[in-house]
Amino acid sequence: xxxxxxxxxxxxxxxxxxxxxxxxxxxxxxxxxxxxxxxxxxxxxxxxxxxxxxxxxxxxxxxxxxxxxxxxxxxxxxxxxxxxxxxxxxxxxxxxxxxxxxxxxxxxxxxxxxxxxxxxxxxxxxxxxxxxxxxxxxxxxxxxxxxxxxxxxxxxxxxxxxxxxxxxxxxxxxxxx
Numbered sequence: 001x002x003x004x005x006x007x008x009x010x011x012x013x014x015x016x017x018x019x020x021x022x023x024x025x026x027x028x029x030x031x032x033x034x035x036x037x038x039x040x041x042x043x044x045x046x047x048x049x050x051x052x053x054x055x056x057x058x059x060x061x062x063x064x065x066x067x068x069x070x071x072x073x074x075x076x077x078x079x080x081x082x083x084x085x086x087x088x089x090x091x092x093x094x095x096x097x098x099x100x101x102x103x104x105x106x107x108x109x110x111x112x113x114x115x116x117x118x119x120x121x122x123x124x125x126x127x128x129x130x131x132x133x134x135x136x137x138x139x140x141x142x143x144x145x146x147x148x149x150x151x152x153x154x155x156x157x158x159x160x161x162x163x164x165x166x167x168x169x170x171x172x173x174x175x176x177x
Contacts, residue, residue, distance in 0.1 A: 049098040104135025
């Protein structure tokens with residue numbers, strides 16, 4: 001069975017940590033509206049969104065350079081299809097979703113200040129209807145992501161404990177000899 005390289009494993013778990021952190025921040029931060037002033041939580045949310053896009057871009061590059069089959073030999077066709085579709089959705093949501101949030105921030109006249117180091121330019125005009133709608137799509141995408149993460153974790157645990165087929169072990173860090 002083909003395994004993931006160390007970089008793929010570390011990037012996988014780093015993304016999980018960043019996304020869980022991002023969900024925690026999102027649940028604590030205030031709703032963004034026409035009169036919202038960016039505070040610490042909103043700035044952290046923007047910063048982690050940018051960081052997630054950067055790490056996902058590296059992860060996608062690693063995946064394209066070192067492809068690993070998602071399925072196991074003998075897996076049913078429906079299982080292979082779901083594995084591929086789920087992974088593509090993960091990449092799509094984690095690469096596109098932050099840009100939708102950025103557009104919404106721009107439409108709300110909020111600067112995307114990345115950890116106090118750089119300020120990104122706005123990508124939408126203030127009050128642009130498409131960018132305000134992008135904010136709603138961003139929220140729906142992130143709820144979809146939360147559900148996908150839960151299903152992904154459940155599938156990994158199912159494969160590990162019930163099928164005992166090594167799927168989960170392929171993504172775990174290697175043990176020292």
